[in-house]
Amino acid sequence: MARKSFASSADLGEKVRTLEVLADGVYALTAEGDPNIGAVEGEDFLVCFEALATPVAAREWLAELRKYTDKPVRYLVLSHYHAVRVLGASAFDAEVIVAHENTRALVAERGKQDWESEFGRMPRLAKGADSVPGLTWPTLTFSDRLTIDLGGDRGDLVLEYCGRGHTEGDLVAWLPRQKILFAGDLVEAEAALYTGDAFHREWATSTLDRVQAFGAEQLIGGRGAVSSGQDAVNAAIEQTRHFLDVMIREVGAAQQAGGTLKDAFTRTHAALVDRYGHWPIFEHCLPFDVSRxxxxxxxxxxxxxxxxxxxxxVWDQLQD
Known part of the structure; x- marks a missing residue:
């Protein structure tokens, strides 16, 4: 059997990008399992959600967005610290870069290492890597909730921390009037989970419970298609929860049986592959997921x- 290529190093084909207008002034760009990104119009400004991996990649998204609006970016909201979500920030010329306070601490603690790690794992996403000017530092942080008044009759955008999950600093962006939720990597819709920096038990229980409690009618996860309708939203949340629950069960069983990390990986892969193995980045993520x-x-x-x-x-240790 041929040895698997490292992470996503062999995934070099371009993905089809789809820009959807979810409501008046609410935009989402999805790309066949690549990181999702979005924007919300205020009365005379934009709030952008996520920044992609490089300024070159971010400018391509902004060129699409500019077909709909020429408002300046006042706020750039980062759901968490991972490099492929944040290092394109300089392209937005945002007045304010917003993140959870834990995310800022994580950038300081491990941002440089994560940059090198993620660009090595996913070289295709690092388009124009030399255009990254350095680490992205939030200029405004919060602990629990931050509300942005969108102005006029546009209502509020609520940024909220739901607990530790994909990282210890994930936030979501909620439009209560439109019932639209940007969930970041706390939820994936038909895309495998990356959990290498996760808090699995908290994520699978209290954190996802809080995400579900919003009652969103449209949800944009970190990867995968937009989930439209409460049934689809709940399905995406429950798929995320199930993936986590199976991992916890199988890795825990391997430990209780006195097995090795490789045993845990083998068990977990077998338990997940039939349902999730065809989804984007499954083989890439699972060794790092199980290790964490x-x-x-x-x-x-x-x-x-x-x-x-x-x-x-870790990759070499867990591959056949």
Whole structure:
């Protein structure tokens, strides 16, 4: 059997991008399992959600958005710290870059290592990598909730922290009037989860419970298509929860049986592959997912920092 290419290093084909107008002045760009991105119009400004991996990639998104609006970007909201979500920030010329306070701390603690790690794992997303001027630093942070008045009759955009999940600093963006939720990587719609920096048990329970409690009628997850209608929204949330629950069950069983990390990976892969194996980045993510969950269930509270060297070591250890 041929050895699997490292992470997404062999995934070099361009993805079809789809820009959807979800409501008046509410936009989402999806791309066949690549990171999603969005924007919300205020009366005389824009709030953009996520920044992509490089300024070159971000400018391509902005060129699409500018077909609909020429309002300046006042706020750039970052759902969490991962490089492919934040390093394109300079292209937006935003007045304010908003993130959770934990995200700012994570940039300081591990942002440089994550940059090198993620660009090595997903080189196709790092289009124009030399255009990144440096780490992206939030200029406004909050702990629980931050409300942005969109002006006129546009209502509010509510940024909220639902608890630890995909990272310890994930936030969501909620439009209560339109019942639209930008969930970041706390929810994926028919795309595999990356959990290498996660808090699996909290994510699968209280954090997703809070996400579901919004009662969204449209949800834009971190990857995958927009979920439209409450049934589709709930299905995306429950798919995310199921993926986590199966991982927790299988890795926990391997540990209880006195198995190894490789045993845990084999069990987890077998339990998930039939349902999720055809979804984007499944094979890429799972070795890193299992490694983090193994640590978490072993009592290592916070994720070990991923580096390019550690990525390769874990990958090699868990592949046949």
């Amino acid at each position: 969950l193994w640590d978490e269930l072993s009592g290592i509270e916070r994720p070990v920092i991923w580096t390019a060297a550690r990525d390769r070591a």
